[in-house]
Amino acid sequence: MAEKELELSSRYLGEAIVSQLTAPTPDEIIAERPIRGGGNVKYVAGPHFIRKLNECFGYLWSYEVPNSFELNGQIVSRGKLTVHVPIPKKTVTKKYIEDGKEIEEKSVEYDILGIVKEQFGSSEIKKYSSEGRDKRGNLTHKVGDYIDLGDDYKGAGTDAMKKCATQFGVFLDVYESRERVEEGAVTKAQLDVFYWRAKEAGMEKEEAEKWGEEQSGKPIGEWAPLDAMGLIPALIDLKKERGL
Helix, strand or coil: CCHHHHHHHHHHHHHHHHHHHCCCCCHHHEEEEECCCCCEEEEECHHHHHHHHHHHHCCCEEEEEEEEEEECCEEEEEEEEEEEEEEEEEEEEEEEEECCEEEEEEEEEEEEEEEEEEEEEEEECCECCCCEECCCCCEEECCCCECCHHHHHHHHHHHHHHHHHHCCCCCHHHHHHHHHHHHHCCCHHHHHHHHHHHHHCCCCHHHHHHHHHHHHCCCHHHCCHHHHHCCHHHHHHHHHHCCC
16 A cells, blocks of 8 residues: 555544544434523433444543542543554565465555543542331431442443543534533523513513623523523612612
C-alpha cells in the first residue's frame, strides 16, 4: 500500500468512526424522566452506550472509575473512558519461495491511538423511608438504612461513563437538548412561580408575558432561570404599589 493509499485509509477509518459516533439517536431508545424543579428530560440508558461504543470501536475501549466519594446524600464518581483507534502506519512486504515460485505478500502495520475522556457523574443515595420486617416480625432494616449502596455507586459510575461518551459524540443530539433544559432554559416550575406572582400583582398571563419580556429584554422562549426568578422581587414590589 502506497503512502497516499495509507493516508486515504487512515482518513477513511477516522471518518467512518466519526460518522458512527455522530449518527442520529434512534427514537426507540430515547426515554424521559422528571427532573427537580419540574419538567422532563430525555435520556438514553447505560446499556445502549455500551453497545454503541462496542459497535464504533470493536471492543477496543476501557472504562474505569479512579475515585468516588459521598457528599450531601449523593455518590460522586470520576470516570475515565479510553478508546483505542487503529491508525494505518506502513505497508510491510514479505517475499518467499513456494513450489519454486516467488510469492509476495503485503500487510499493513497499525499504530494504536489512545484517546481519553474524563467526567464526573453522580447518583442519589437511596435510603429506606420506613422500617421493614420479615414474616416472623424480625427487623430487616430501619428508617434511613441504605437500600443498596453498591447500586448507587454503580449509578454514579454509569452517569460519568455516559458523560464521557457524549464527548465522543455518542447520543450527543439527545444530551445537547437535555443540557439546555437542565442548565440553560427556564423550567415550567419557574415559569409557574412567575405567573403566580404576576397574578398576585394584578396581571393575567398575556399581560404578564408582555411585561416580563419588556423587563428582561428578551422573549420568554429565550429566558434562562435567572431571567424568570430575577423578576420576582419586582412583581412583589408591584403588588405592594397597587395595594393588592
